[in-house]
Amino acid sequence: MEVKDIVNEKNLVYKPSELLTGATFNFCPGCGHGTVVRMIMEIVEEMGIQGDTIGISPVGCSVLLYDFYNIDVIQAAHGRATAVATGVKRVLPEKFVFTYQGDGDLAAIGTGETIHTCNRGENIAIIYINNGTYGMTGGQMAPTTIPGMKTSTSPLGRNVETMGYPLRITDLVAGLEGTYYVTRQSVHTAAAVRKTKRAIRTAFENQKLNKGTSFVEVVSSCNSGWKMTPLQANQWMEENMFPYYPLGDLKANGELIKK
């Protein structure tokens, strides 16, 4: 049997969302961005809200988000996406507004905007990819780089005595009164992908309730930045990232989850 015999309508179990433009993703093979980026458009398509959704793209690996999405997108300055989203949502309160940001964007240069947007309870969805490194600029140390982790600006491993501790910003925003839903997920297995998709869908649905900010962290690998194969990166992530960034809901329906 030849490949063309296998690839036909009859055997199709998955097809990309109609809301993806078809442009080739610029993400490295093995990276979690591609999965999260495409599932956001699946959700927008499933909810039938293409005409009511405005995305805010960041600076970093996903800066070109607007190339992939057949919706209106605003490209924000480094770290400022939630302030930009605030501006949009305040003048178009009936629209669905989401930001898509990495850890360098959201938890370093954009810490102030992130905290204050969540604290104001802006009725938006924040999708946050945490891969513990600055992927686009070549794998430098991020606020989320875990202790001992090697990056191009912590080549001997992150030394917490001189470089400080990793920032669990998701835990931080969960404690703010303005957040309504805060969760930490991953996309390294099929089951994890399904859970993350449910979480992002919840973040979008929450906007209808007008109750505050929804914050979805996705712990992801950066095999290029980490200098590993995709498989090694996923394994390393499970063994090293997940203990530091445990998966699961931190806050649901405005209530902190007791552990």
Place this chain on the structure above:
Amino acid sequence: MKELRLMKGNEAIAEAAIRAGADAYFGYPITPQSEILEYLVEQNPEETTGMVILQAESEVAAINMVYGAASTGKRIMTSSSSPGISLMTEGISYLAGAELPCLIVNVARGGPGLGTIQPSQADYFQSTKGGGHGDYRMLVLAPFSVQEMADFVSLGFELAFKYRNPVLILSDGVIGQMMEKVELPEFQPRKTDYEPWGTTGKTPDRERNIITSLNLDALEHEQHNFKLQAKYKQMEEEDTRCETSFCEDAEYLIIAYGASARISRKAVELARAKGIKAGLFRPITLFPFPSKELNEAARNAKGLLSVEMSAGQMIEDVKLATGCRIPVQHFGRYGGVVHAPGEILEALEKLKDNK
């Protein structure tokens, strides 16, 4: 209905924004312009016109809220004073790069650094030469009365949308804080129509709208820059503004804007009383600088005096405009000190006597 009121410059600008049908204001308090935010919150236009007012956590956040809201094609405004405007320059460069209209008000104070809360005109370079990174310009309006503070709001919005570009009202602590009679404009309805380029949600009848200042292809990005430069050229040709007083027979011309222009006008009157043929040339747009008009006003001039509350910034544009064919001198007070008419007259007499 038009209405006469006694108001502070800052209050006039805020009231004019409500009346101009502005959709939103995002700002952060800083002296000497905090009354703009205070007035807006107190008036609560959210109830009357639907205008959104939000105090941001910083100037950086405020200008990025402007960026987001302006992306939807609505009339968006912010205000600050010198150190705050410095923080906003990142966002202003992005607004200019992404070709977004908005109105920014700078009620300037003395610098550099934290400086003083007293009025100054030392932000001329920052306002007219770009300020942030990249080749961009803002159209800069310089009011010299409370009346113009009010008038330049709707004019500023009009020009911002004409060019899809940020427009700056460069005022100063004198004009912002002083009270004067002002005729307020009539209420304009808020914008209900969508701009074709605005990110309001993709509808089936149009392509997706993308707002970005990024272009990874240098040749394509050069084309974008050509387009921006053509726009700035068009501003020069179509929207340069100035005002002249006593210039017809003037032998000595003072060039001044904002608060300096008001004080210089008094100095010109004092000079005329002493028989000196003095005149005042007041640029209203600082970018584009009214070069042609200055040359015309200075056709019989023997000397030019650039009066600024700075160490001499506009004087460079005066020299460029006149090609240095007429002697130009600068008279300035710095760091928050305001000129007295008498000392401007003295400087004018020195210019006349070629000292």
